[in-house]
């Protein structure tokens with residue numbers, strides 16, 4: 001038996017169609033959704049992601065603004081831009097591409113974004129709203145994972161879920177969303193003593209570690225759902241240059257009941273949820289303006 005593949009590209013295409021319709025309806029009411037993206041420095045991977053985000057906007061009828069700063073940009077420059085974008089009513093979403101160069105204060109930058117435009121959901125206030133299961137913005141990657149579980153009809157309520165990774169952008173909000181949806185959640189990380197003990201009990205495993213092919217088939221309970229959040233570029237071995245996840249797909253696919261591939265899994269859904277959050281923000285702005 002091999003696992004069912006949860007196709008992130010196919011699901012993205014469908015959801016992006018719905019997003020485009022909502023964007024068109026808003027534009028017809030005089031409120032075209034608009035996302036501003038700030039990129040500091042010339043990291044090639046970041047440049048690719050930003051290009052994909054801007055292209056995704058274009059296709060969905062969302063206006064995008066791109067601000068590129070050199071590697072040595074100052075904190076003040078970035079903060080001044082954020083103040084301007086916060087004050088601009090035609091801008092509904094603001095995204096600062098991470099990671100930022102080390103000399104910039106990332107927390108201060110993220111906290112400077114108006115929470116109503118924080119489509120990444122990284123502002124501490126949105127994190128707090130999520131932890132209380134209240135309306136705000138949910139970080140795109142874990143939000144996309146929930147959408148994949150939902151459309152794949154994976155039962156979450158009452159399920160044993162194991163999240164591997166405790167980052168602010170994936171692991172922690174993922175654990176929060178699964179908890180809010182009624183799963184029994186265990187968060188594992190680099191200090192966990194016996195990772196396989198935990199993963200072998202799980203009905204749902206979410207791998208967000210950042211280590212290529214780290215989770216192997218022998219760590220998975222037969223029939224479990226495996227969600228691979230990792231994006232790693234292999235730099236040696238027979239697959240050098242290829243993209244792979246945190247899950248060893250070849251062995252896991254033989255044991256799991258359902259699994260997401262890399263590429264073509266969680267990655268495209270991350271961008272889809274960014275577009276959705278931008279449209280949601282514009283819908284809220286239109287409502288508040290009485291349009």
Ligand SMILES: Nc1nc(=O)c2c([nH]1)NC[C@@H]1CN(c3ccc(C(=O)N[C@@H](CCC(=O)O)C(=O)O)cc3)C=[N+]21
Nearest residue numbers: 049096097098099120140231263264265267268270271
């Ligand atoms: N403020 C901020 N928000 C983010 O959401 C954010 C960020 N910073 N920094 C970097 C990470 C990474 N990220 C990805 C988005 C899409 C794919 C994606 O579409 N991947 C394709 C493959 C792309 C390729 O070929 O390289 C796939 O998995 O099929 C991957 C990674 C968003 N991030």
